[in-house]
Amino acid sequence: MNNKIIRYILSKILYIEAGFLLLPVIVSFIYKENYSNILSFLVTMFLLLLSGYLLGYKSDASGAFYEKEGFIIVSLSWILLSAFGALPFVFSGSIPNFIDAFFETSSGFTTTGASILTNVEEISHSILFWRSFTHLIGGMGILVFALAILPRSNRNSHIMKAEVPGPVFGKFVAKMSYTARLLYKIYFAMTGILIIVLILVGHPIFDSFVHAFGAAGTGGFGIKANSIAYYNSSAVEMILATAMIIFGINFNLYYVILIGKARDGFKSEELRWYLLIVFGSVVLIFFNIRHNYTSYLTAIKDIFFTVSSIISTTGYATVDFGKWPTFSRAILLFLMFTGACAGSTAGGLKISRFIILVKSSILQVRKAINPKRVLSIKVDNKLVGNEVVEEVKSYFVIYIFLVIIFTILISFTVPDFTTAFSAVMATFNNIGPGLGIVGPTGNYASLTYFNKIVLSLAMLAGRLEIFPILVLFSSTTWKKK
Numbered sequence: 001m002n003n004k005i006i007r008y009i010l011s012k013i014l015y016i017e018a019g020f021l022l023l024p025v026i027v028s029f030i031y032k033e034n035y036s037n038i039l040s041f042l043v044t045m046f047l048l049l050l051s052g053y054l055l056g057y058k059s060d061a062s063g064a065f066y067e068k069e070g071f072i073i074v075s076l077s078w079i080l081l082s083a084f085g086a087l088p089f090v091f092s093g094s095i096p097n098f099i100d101a102f103f104e105t106s107s108g109f110t111t112t113g114a115s116i117l118t119n120v121e122e123i124s125h126s127i128l129f130w131r132s133f134t135h136l137i138g139g140m141g142i143l144v145f146a147l148a149i150l151p152r153s154n155r156n157s158h159i160m161k162a163e164v165p166g167p168v169f170g171k172f173v174a175k176m177s178y179t180a181r182l183l184y185k186i187y188f189a190m191t192g193i194l195i196i197v198l199i200l201v202g203h204p205i206f207d208s209f210v211h212a213f214g215a216a217g218t219g220g221f222g223i224k225a226n227s228i229a230y231y232n233s234s235a236v237e238m239i240l241a242t243a244m245i246i247f248g249i250n251f252n253l254y255y256v257i258l259i260g261k262a263r264d265g266f267k268s269e270e271l272r273w274y275l276l277i278v279f280g281s282v283v284l285i286f287f288n289i290r291h292n293y294t295s296y297l298t299a300i301k302d303i304f305f306t307v308s309s310i311i312s313t314t315g316y317a318t319v320d321f322g323k324w325p326t327f328s329r330a331i332l333l334f335l336m337f338t339g340a341c342a343g344s345t346a347g348g349l350k351i352s353r354f355i356i357l358v359k360s361s362i363l364q365v366r367k368a369i370n371p372k373r374v375l376s377i378k379v380d381n382k383l384v385g386n387e388v389v390e391e392v393k394s395y396f397v398i399y400i401f402l403v404i405i406f407t408i409l410i411s412f413t414v415p416d417f418t419t420a421f422s423a424v425m426a427t428f429n430n431i432g433p434g435l436g437i438v439g440p441t442g443n444y445a446s447l448t449y450f451n452k453i454v455l456s457l458a459m460l461a462g463r464l465e466i467f468p469i470l471v472l473f474s475s476t477t478w479k480k481k
Helices: 003-020 022-030 035-056 067-085 087-092 098-109 125-140 142-149 158-163 176-200 205-216 227-231 234-247 251-258 262-266 269-292 296-311 326-338 351-369 386-411 417-428 449-463 467-472
Strands: none
Touching: 003 022, 003 035, 003 067, 003 142, 022 035, 022 125, 035 067, 035 087, 035 125, 067 087, 067 098, 067 125, 067 142, 067 449, 067 467, 087 098, 087 125, 098 125, 098 449, 125 142, 125 176, 125 205, 142 176, 176 205, 176 234, 176 251, 205 234, 227 234, 234 296, 269 296, 269 326, 269 351, 296 326, 326 417, 351 386, 386 417, 386 449, 417 449, 449 467
16 A cells, blocks of 8 residues: 555645635634634644644655555545544534534535534634535535646546546546546536525625535535525525536536537436436425415425425425425435435435436346346446446445444434434435434434444445445555555
8 A cells, every 4th residue: 555645645635624724714804703713723724734744744646556545545535624624613612522523524524414503693604604615625525626736646536536426437538637627617617606696686695605605515504593494585595496406417517518519418318317306306295295385386496495405415494394294205215315416516326326226127127027138228328337237236235234234323322213214314315404303403413422423424435435434444455465
């Protein structure tokens, strides 16, 4: 294992996080906050710079660099980012307990949006900004950002393969550094447009920034106790609902549109399935709960927002969907499972994997009927290799196994199965609110410290698509040959 390059890249990641902390410091000055808030960020920056220096001492980017190193770098980076990112919460007194702060920060970076805060409206602007800014950083991936700006880090696709969500990573331009820069240009441009649109419809400026960060990163941290419902604005709700759907689409399609091949982009089978699932879910839930509304337009608005929030794994809320009928909640659990598209900022299993699993199941049934037929799976009229199909099946099995393990681990102290299962689904799929105690009107504050550690691990494993975390905790990874 190339320890030098691992330490080299980790040190650069810590330097980058120290740089990001300048933004909440600026916010703190703008809102004339007390010096304890500013000091909490400055001390954290000092610790990051010192740790980065010690990690990077006598390290370099030379030598062999393989997939295993990529997995280790990605998993360690996200753990360190969450650990150091939690310190401003602790130092400022906003979240005095480190485990709670680590849970909150892991939730931010993994774009989960699960929170332990019961007094969010009393938190300072700078802390709220940092809390939501972690969504923007984690949405596209901090190591993707590093690839865009660091020299010599564009030699391998191993880091992006480990961090960019989706069953298969495919370069759409020649150089990895250029790919990363292009992704972030598209990402930042779309976020900027969303901020401007929210401001234009009368949304407060600060709120526009943090809510745009949440929608872009599909994270969902709110700054009001009742989330987006607080504003009682149909315009804001529809803008955010549409934005959540847009950021749940594969970013490769936006590149295809930029180079003038929009027609090819819209032919994407994954995109068609994604939009069809959204439309079908809205229709089914509407017919299930329409009698609860005096206005069908209001019903459609609330349902569309909730479906957008859940399938994109954002977690914003305008209604308490935990009180919806069982049929509607079952559909929402299905959306938690599928998630949005590969190559987006969303979590979940991913639509592309779901497509392959469905087509593989249909293929097995057809083979059982006629064993002599030679059948194959195609997506976008392209043959899907057996290796990819097996990878998707293996991922699905491990995914289900981990859901069961996480549910068992937290079930000892959680009062009901609905809360336990939905908490795991909501954190492992990076959604945020679940059902029961952790529903849209509740939070994770009442869970034990052990449960918070388990769910923090679930968030990290879900965001990094399981394997980097498994590689990190595998004993064979650290054995000397």
